[in-house]
Amino acid sequence: MTKKELSPGVKSALELGPVLIYLAAYFWFKDRPVTFAGEEYSGIVVAMAIFVPLSILGLGVSYALTGTASRMAVFTVVMVMVFGGLTVWLNNETFAMMRPTVVYGFFAVVLGVGLYVLGRSYLQFLMGPVLPLTDEGWRLFTRNWIAFFVFMALFNEFVWRVLGETAWVWLDTVGQFLLTLVFLVTQAPVLMRHGLDEDKDRQG
Known part of the structure; x- marks a missing residue:
């Protein structure tokens, strides 16, 4: 297809x-x-x-x-x-509220095992063709995503257990999108510092 x-x-x-x-x-x-x-x-x-x-x-x-x-x-x-x-x-409703914790935790574990146990970045495997970075860049970018996923898993638990149902619904819909956007903006220095110029590489 x-x-x-x-x-x-x-x-x-x-x-x-x-x-x-x-x-x-x-x-x-x-x-x-x-x-x-x-x-x-x-x-x-x-x-x-x-x-x-x-x-x-x-x-x-x-x-x-x-x-x-x-x-x-x-x-x-x-x-x-x-x-x-x-x-x-x-x-x-507890099962619904625990879902983001499991999802974020799963992604953190998978990326963590790949980076710290197997010595490879699964993000590079998924995104390498569209986001050329140095090996150090992929290491830092993956490490930062692991930290973000751990934060989101813990924050999700805090919100639904402490702040309540309505606050959690906002987090599950609008909040996680905004937090992810903020996180991506903070990654700009890493991407610029460790990005590869493919045109220069081809010319060289």
């Missing part, structure tokens, strides 16, 4: 659409719990019941249009299915 690139608008709709609907559903049902088969479901459980199929649909449409799906996207959707499914099935 031929791989195709999605337009920015379609890509944003597929990635952000389910998240925004999930956020809207939570606030709509937050004070309107749903009763089904004699059992009451809170806003976050209902929102998760909507979010799970939308996430699967978004990944499926993306794959149908491009012929490919990143391992990270597939893993994330699988985690949404597992923890979202448990949230709805057991009617317990």
Whole structure:
């Protein structure tokens, strides 16, 4: 199957659409719990019941249009299915709130094992063709991502356990996007200092 690139608008709709609907559903049902088969479901459980199929649909449409799906996207959707499914099935929002901790923790462990045990950067394997860096650059960039994932896992635990459900929903939707954006901005010095000039390399 031929791989195709999605337009920015379609890509944003597929990635952000389910998240925004999930956020809207939570606030709509937050004070309107749903009763089904004699059992009451809170806003976050209902929102998760909507979010799970939308996430699967978004990944499926993306794959149908491009012929490919990143391992990270597939893993994330699988985690949404597992923890979202448990949230709805057991009617317990704790599983939904723990999902980001597991996802971030998993990424931190995988990158950490690759960098500190196997001596390689899995980020370089994934992003090398589009982000040329020196070996030292990949080491620093990977190390910083590990630290960020550990921070996000711990911060997620703090938010849902201490600040509560509504604060966690904002973190799970808008907050994690903004924090990731801030983190990427802070990585600019590393990328500029250790970036490779491919044109000069080819001329040399």
